[in-house]
Amino acid sequence: MTGVLERAATSTEPVAGILARVLGNTPTLRVEAFDGSATGPKDAPVTLHVNSPRALGRLVSAPGTLGLARAYVTSEIDVDGDLHTALAAMAEVTLHSIPRREQLKLVRQLLPYWREHRMPPPDLEARPKGFLHSRRRDSQAISHHYDVSNTFYEYVLGPSMTYTCAAYPDADASLETAQAAKYEMVCTKLALEPGMKLLDVGCGWGGMVRHAAREHGVKALGVTLSKEQAAWAQAAIEREGLADLAEVRHLDYRDVPDGVYDAVSSIGLTEHIGKANIPGYFRSMYAKLRPGGRMLNHCITQPYKPDHRHTDPFIHRYVFPDGELETIGSLVSEMNEAGFEVRHEENLREHYALTLRDWGTNLEKHWDDAVAEVGIGRARVWRLYMAACRLGFDLDNIQLHQVLGVKLHDDKSSGFPLRGAHGAY
Incomplete structure (x- = not known):
């Protein structure tokens, strides 16, 4: 006993x-x-x-x-x-x-x-140098996350190479179907038509640029701070025969010259630019639009006013260094202050939980290849990050909002239909 x-x-x-x-x-x-x-x-x-x-x-x-x-x-x-x-x-x-x-x-x-x-922190942690959200430091932060390996991202993201929230027609829809639906949603909100000029800031691997060019005949320019993304996107544009309509450049959004664009899409950029830069960011996008031109801003947000704006310490060190999340109210206010008339807003947080579910499934399916490509430590970072963020969206700790604004004509007309924000309902 x-x-x-x-x-x-x-x-x-x-x-x-x-x-x-x-x-x-x-x-x-x-x-x-x-x-x-x-x-x-x-x-x-x-x-x-x-x-x-x-x-x-x-x-x-x-x-x-x-x-x-x-x-x-x-x-x-x-x-x-x-x-x-x-x-x-x-x-x-x-x-x-x-x-x-x-x-x-x-x-x-x-x-x-x-x-x-006691042990030192793993060497996978980001340590960007310089002033917060300076061009040099932002370039380091973006490179830490996005220049990991295009092959690795292909394993995780699937054929669309789209690293932003999808829009699921139903919970059982495939990831590819949902990503195409997201791009079409953005195109509908922007009222894109053949011959229009689209600027896509923070364009990633060029998914929006290629969709708008291929499906709507739009002349589209995408810009990204990631060299790896720009190279992959431009090669995809050539491969798909879209070079006469689409282009992706390795460029800071602040260096895009003011022009006369018919529409601006910003899908997943606002999280990276920092609170202090948000007013200037929206003003610069406003300056690039013709009267009657529209902007769609799609980004992760806080559901409430936070005590601090930095992301979770794990996300900050390993995934999105220097990332800052704002509330949807503050973003709408900043768009309004920059001159936009805000016409439509919606929260897609459940869709992001489903997107992360499918990215996680892709990673597990390709686990051995992913580990061989980037190492066990980085693969485990991504496994943890996607599961944690999925839970964050499930629990309403974070949200995903799309906000649509328009640069009014001189007579204050918007060009919008009487019913609905973008004629979709």
């Missing part, structure tokens, strides 16, 4: 118990630690494996999501089962979300692990 009790005591060693204080008790999550301790039901759909005491050291040095992410990226923590399910079970995981007294108790318990097993 004594031996049974001793073994039982060994099976509940402090490591899993300590983590249970942070993670909470949930029937969907089991924790198994390197010291043999465990918590949670054996039949839980997800098991969190703490493989090394270094993981606990990371939780002390960077409490909350960043410490957990560092441990996951370095394989010091692993997950059996669906990562999205695991994160949903740990949705409130952060030492900062528990009472101060309990937080200090946890730190005291973990401090010996930090002293003995």
Whole structure:
């Protein structure tokens, strides 16, 4: 009997118990630690494996999501089962979300692990240099994320090479169908017609540019700060026989000369430019439009006014360095102040959760090839990032908004139909 009790005591060693204080008790999550301790039901759909005491050291040095992410990226923590399910079970995981007294108790318990097993942050973390949102620093930040590998992005994004929220006709629609539907939605809102001139800022791999040229006969120019994206996009334009209508340049949106464009699309750029630059950004887009021209701004937003605008520490260090999210109200106000009449707005956050679901599925399908292309650490960054962001959209922690504005004619006419913002309903 004594031996049974001793073994039982060994099976509940402090490591899993300590983590249970942070993670909470949930029937969907089991924790198994390197010291043999465990918590949670054996039949839980997800098991969190703490493989090394270094993981606990990371939780002390960077409490909350960043410490957990560092441990996951370095394989010091692993997950059996669906990562999205695991994160949903740990949705409130952060030492900062528990009472101060309990937080200090946890730190005291973990401090010996930090002293003995402290490690520098993984070298995959971004460290852009220079003034925040200067041209040089923005170029570094964009390169960190987008110049990873075009081949890797092909594995994740699929044939459309579109790295923005899709628009799903229904939840079972394919990713390619949904991305094409998104581009067509934007084209409809912009009222594109053959012969029009479109400027697409932050164009990525040129999906919008190619769709507008191919499906609507529009003469489209796309600009991106990523050299890898620009090279891939221009090659795709040539390959698809669209060179007489479409072009993508490696260029800062601030360096696009003012001209007379009929429409501007901005799909996933606003998150990168910073709050201080947003007024100038909208003014510059306004200056590039003819009277009656329209702008569609599509971006991730905060659902409420945040205490700080930087993204989650893990996202900030590993995925979108220097990214800043605004509320939809502030973006609408800035568009209005820049001169646009705002005609339509909608939230597509559920669609982004579905998009991330499908990107995650693509990554798992091509996992071995993805690891061979970019390494296990970066592949794990992406696996974690997509699962975490999907959960963020599920829980309304982040949103995705499209805002449509028009540069009025001198007589203040808009050119819009009487019914609906863009004649679609």
